[in-house]
Amino acid sequence: MKHFGWSVWVLVAWVALSVFGQIISIDSTGIEVKHILNGPSWQSWFGYDDLGRSVFNRLLSGSYTSCVVSLTVITISVSVGTIIGTISGYLGGFVDTVIVRIIDIFLAFPGILLAIALAGIMGSGVDNVVIALSIVGWVGFARLARAQTLSIKHREHVLAAEAMGTRRRMIIVRHLIPLISTPIMVEATFGVASVIIAEAGLSFLGLGVQAPDASWGSMIRDGTRYMLIAPHLVLIPGVVLMSVVLSVNLAGDRLRDWMDVKTRFDGNKAN
Numbered sequence: 080m081k082h083f084g085w086s087v088w089v090l091v092a093w094v095a096l097s098v099f100g101q102i103i104s105i106d107s108t109g110i111e112v113k114h115i116l117n118g119p120s121w122q123s124w125f126g127y128d129d130l131g132r133s134v135f136n137r138l139l140s141g142s143y144t145s146c147v148v149s150l151t152v153i154t155i156s157v158s159v160g161t162i163i164g165t166i167s168g169y170l171g172g173f174v175d176t177v178i179v180r181i182i183d184i185f186l187a188f189p190g191i192l193l194a195i196a197l198a199g200i201m202g203s204g205v206d207n208v209v210i211a212l213s214i215v216g217w218v219g220f221a222r223l224a225r226a227q228t229l230s231i232k233h234r235e236h237v238l239a240a241e242a243m244g245t246r247r248r249m250i251i252v253r254h255l256i257p258l259i260s261t262p263i264m265v266e267a268t269f270g271v272a273s274v275i276i277a278e279a280g281l282s283f284l285g286l287g288v289q290a291p292d293a294s295w296g297s298m299i300r301d302g303t304r305y306m307l308i309a310p311h312l313v314l315i316p317g318v319v320l321m322s323v324v325l326s327v328n329l330a331g332d333r334l335r336d337w338m339d340v341k342t343r344f345d346g347n348k349a350n
Contacts, residue, residue, distance in 0.1 A: 093323050101143055105136050108291040125315050134311065148212070160221040167228075194277055197210070282295070
């Protein structure tokens with residue numbers, strides 16, 4: 080834990096609160112008319128929204144949404160992208176050419192715009208958001224996996240496995256993917272931050288989580304109408320979103336440094 084600092088504790092709290100909110104079945108849609116637009120107080124630290132719903136409860140519900148969406152999308156994107164990229168880099172030839180052209184087509188469009196278009200076509204909802212972001216997200220991992228595979232596929236142990244008649248599938252699974260897993264893991268941490276922002280953005284535009292369910296993006300969107308009289312409706316979910324994304328990025332930086340053997344060796348040598 081000492082390698083990652085406070086950022087890991089923010090992420091642990093994010094996941095723990097997401098799970099805790101589901102375990103106790105917290106009510107994020109309960110309306111209390113007398114508390115409409117009430118600001119933070121000792122009775123309710125985060126206040127209430129324009130319908131009298133607890134902002135804290137809705138933050139917990141939105142936390143669960145962002146956690147599930149980001150982890151699901153990254154799992155799908157990493158799995159699909161790593162397999163496709165490794166196959167492309169290892170086999171080469173016509174297969175590599177076709178896959179590279181497909182990757183280039185996806186990269187020709189800004190990722191978030193393509194996700195917005197896909198979400199608009201398929202309709203709103205968490206499931207469609209996961210599908211749209213997964214369709215966009217695998218490309219970066221495929222490109223990274225292909226580049227890493229090209230750099231290691233001619234190493235001695237791979238050539239020895241080929242000489243022994245090992246099947247290509249086993250070479251990919253046992254000799255290639257384990258060696259490229261470190262940069263993939265680091266990239267995945269940054270991918271989590273991107274997915275959290277993308278999910279919030281889609282919900283802000285009305286293409287993600289739909290009412291009465293909560294999302295940090297939809298909370299910010301609904302709060303913009305009351306910025307002058309109830310700024311906590313925007314500031315609180317905005318700060319929470321920023322804190323989680325910043326923590327993920329910092330944890331990714333620390334993870335990259337920690338997994339870089341050369342950096343660790345130089346650091347230990349300097350000490």
